[in-house]
Amino acid sequence: MQQYSHASSEPLPIAPLVTFRILFGGLMMVGAVRFMLSGWVERLYVEPRFFFKFYGFEWVAPLGQAGMYALYGLIALSAAMVMLGLFYRLAAVVFFLAFTYSELIDLTNYLNHYYLVCLLALLMTFLPAHRRFSLDVWRRPALAVTHVPAWVIHILMLQVGLVYFFAGFAKLNPDWLLRAMPLAVWLPAKAHWPLLGPLFEQSWAAYAFSWGGALYDLTIPFWLLWRPSRPFAYAAVLVFHLLTKLLFNIGLFPFIMIFNTLIFFPPAFHERWLGRIGYRAGEERVVYQFPKTGIRALRPALALYFVFQLLFPLRYLLYPGNVLWTEQGYRFAWRVMLLEKAGQATFFVHDPETGHKAEVDNSQYLTSYQEKQMAIQPDMILQYAHFLEGEYRRAYRLDSVKVTVDCFVALNGRASRRLIDPDADLTQLIDGFRHKSWILPYEGKGAGLSGLTTANDTQ
Numbered sequence: 053m054q055q056y057s058h059a060s061s062e063p064l065p066i067a068p069l070v071t072f073r074i075l076f077g078g079l080m081m082v083g084a085v086r087f088m089l090s091g092w093v094e095r096l097y098v099e100p101r102f103f104f105k106f107y108g109f110e111w112v113a114p115l116g117q118a119g120m121y122a123l124y125g126l127i128a129l130s131a132a133m134v135m136l137g138l139f140y141r142l143a144a145v146v147f148f149l150a151f152t153y154s155e156l157i158d159l160t161n162y163l164n165h166y167y168l169v170c171l172l173a174l175l176m177t178f179l180p181a182h183r184r185f186s187l188d189v190w191r192r193p194a195l196a197v198t199h200v201p202a203w204v205i206h207i208l209m210l211q212v213g214l215v216y217f218f219a220g221f222a223k224l225n226p227d228w229l230l231r232a233m234p235l236a237v238w239l240p241a242k243a244h245w246p247l248l249g250p251l252f253e254q255s256w257a258a259y260a261f262s263w264g265g266a267l268y269d270l271t272i273p274f275w276l277l278w279r280p281s282r283p284f285a286y287a288a289v290l291v292f293h294l295l296t297k298l299l300f301n302i303g304l305f306p307f308i309m310i311f312n313t314l315i316f317f318p319p320a321f322h323e324r325w326l327g328r329i330g331y332r333a334g335e336e337r338v339v340y341q342f343p344k345t346g347i348r349a350l351r352p353a354l355a356l357y358f359v360f361q362l363l364f365p366l367r368y369l370l371y372p373g374n375v376l377w378t379e380q381g382y383r384f385a386w387r388v389m390l391l392e393k394a395g396q397a398t399f400f401v402h403d404p405e406t407g408h409k410a411e412v413d414n415s416q417y418l419t420s421y422q423e424k425q426m427a428i429q430p431d432m433i434l435q436y437a438h439f440l441e442g443e444y445r446r447a448y449r450l451d452s453v454k455v456t457v458d459c460f461v462a463l464n465g466r467a468s469r470r471l472i473d474p475d476a477d478l479t480q481l482i483d484g485f486r487h488k489s490w491i492l493p494y495e496g497k498g499a500g501l502s503g504l505t506t507a508n509d510t511q
Contacts, residue, residue, distance in 0.1 A: 063199035063339045065319035066184050067326055072208060073181035075311040076172060077135025080147065083304050084128035093120045095419075096161055102417050102439050104159035104425075104432050107483055112156040126150045134176065137186020141177070148173035159432060160425045164388055165305035168215060171361075172312075175211065178350060179204055180340045185331045198334040201342075205315065207354060211361070212312045213273035218365045218386035220269030227376065227390070228266065232258035233464035234392035235265075242299060265389075268292055276316035289313050300389070371487050377463055377471075377494040379429055380487065394462040395427030395471070399437065401444045402454035412440060428461050430472065430491050437478030455479050469494070 087093065097120045105112070115123055127150045133143035152170045155161065182188045183197040227233040236258040243249045251257050268288065275285035293306035314322070323333050342350065368381025375382055376391060399412040414423045417439070426432040437455040444453050454477045462468035469492075472478075476490040 062202050063337075064202045064205055065323065065333060066180075066197060066200050066340070067319045067322035067331070067333065068205050068315055068317065069179060069181045069200060069208075070185050070326060070331070071322045072312070072315055073137065073140075073176070073186075074135050075314070076176065077131045077133070077147075079304065079307060079311060080131035080151070080169065080173075081128050081135060084124050084131060088121060088124050088128075093117070093124060095421075097157060100158065100419050100422060102422070102436070103157060104422070104435050106156055106159050106162075107431070107485075109156045112153060114157050120154075123150055123154055127154065134181075137182035137188050140182030140186065140188050144173065144177040144181075148177055158422075159435075160422045162383060163303065163305075164215075164386055165303065165308055167384055168308065171211060172208075175207060179208075180342075183340055184334070185326065196334070197338045197340040199337060199339040201340070204340075207358075208312075208315045209273075209277075210358065212309075212315060214358075214361055215309075215386050216269045216273050219388045220266050220271075221365075222385065222387040222390060223262070223266035223269065225376070225390070227464050228262050231464065232262045234390070235261050237392050237465055238300065265292075272313075273316075276313060279318075282316065286313065286317075296389075302389075373491070374494045377461075378488065378491050379431075380491075392464050393428040394468065395424075395459065396461075396468075397423075397427040397433060397457050397459040397472075399440060400456050400458070401440060402456065403448075403450060404452055404454055405450075417443070427459065428471075430488055431483055433457055433459060433472060434478055434481060434483055434488075441479045453479065463494075 094117065097114045098117045103114060114120060127147060130143045130147035130150060133139055134147055148170070151173060155166050155170060180197070180200060183195055183200070189196045223229070232255075236255070239252040239258050239261065243253045245252065272285060272289065275281045275288070278285075289310060293310050296302060297306040323331065365385035368375040368385065371378065371380040373380070375387075397414070399414065400409050401412060402409045414426075418426065418436070426436055437457065440455050441453050444450060456474055456476065457472050457478065458474050459471045460468040461471045471492060473490045473492055478490075481488075481490060
């Protein structure tokens, strides 16, 4: 760890930060353009009648078709400006706010790598990534520096390392290690592949992939930090993420991690590769100095930020039951590729005065993707029940209604079991961080169902 054994305040060449800025901004620009050209704006933000909300962010609303295209156009433009280092501070703030807003519109669309993008974008707003090889420096040469405090680069390494570590930590569970689930379900589906297809049909292959994946996630940051192992570790990064990209539908996540892990390479590596597109390290050493008032606030803020990043993924320990079943503390914890869930949720609306009960046709209110995700996630089930309460009270002018659900879920290849207390009036329950006692224990008796909708976290 030669270059990275320095004290956090000792300057390092800025080149790794420049590489990070260019690749991060470029990938986000391509992603936003791809999102619009693929028709996902309409599919995710225009077609739905109802949007599921993150707790505490119920006020975030879609902006209509024109507004959402404008928002994603702004995301693409600000990402391009980050990449080029043009009005960088403003562009970084705009990108962070616009991208985060788009992801808060509908809980249905939550993915781990979108959360990672939000976190990296937040960090980038405070970092001097535009102080070399940027249009800002071209406009104002006095901005140019050659070095930055080492901690500027180290915090990006730490953020990426935490993602890997917690992804590996989450895999240390019986389903992953002892049952090779859900890979034992997913890999045989790729048996038609040439060459590797027959391998995927072997039972031992799922175990090898499971144990190898856990070991990779837990250790790869350390192999990347150690100079002798770094080239081999990055080769493993390439193989691991490209293979998962081919095997599973996980969007841009493999490329995000392939690009992000370059931050572990020493400055000389970045200077050499950036030099191919015109980068010059500079002969006179100029070290970036954060404003004194700013650094006094920034350092404790970063300390609190990383304490949060260390503790928040562990909040599931505060809840009883299997986190894969209840999903209490599941999100924002880097639990990647751990679930194969199938669910069917049948809702009933009751009129307390007449005793009449009506079954709800979910397709009238939800897209097929929303219904698939809702049927396996208790907080989304609760949100939808409150939405139905309002809909039926308005449509039938009822003073009050009762909403119940008969919900069965199959987890990682097991027989389906009832997830929610079928007698609970969901309209009388509120969401929050407390334990949801209306989620039935996983140890309950199972019941088979056919025609289930399925969902997994590899999208």
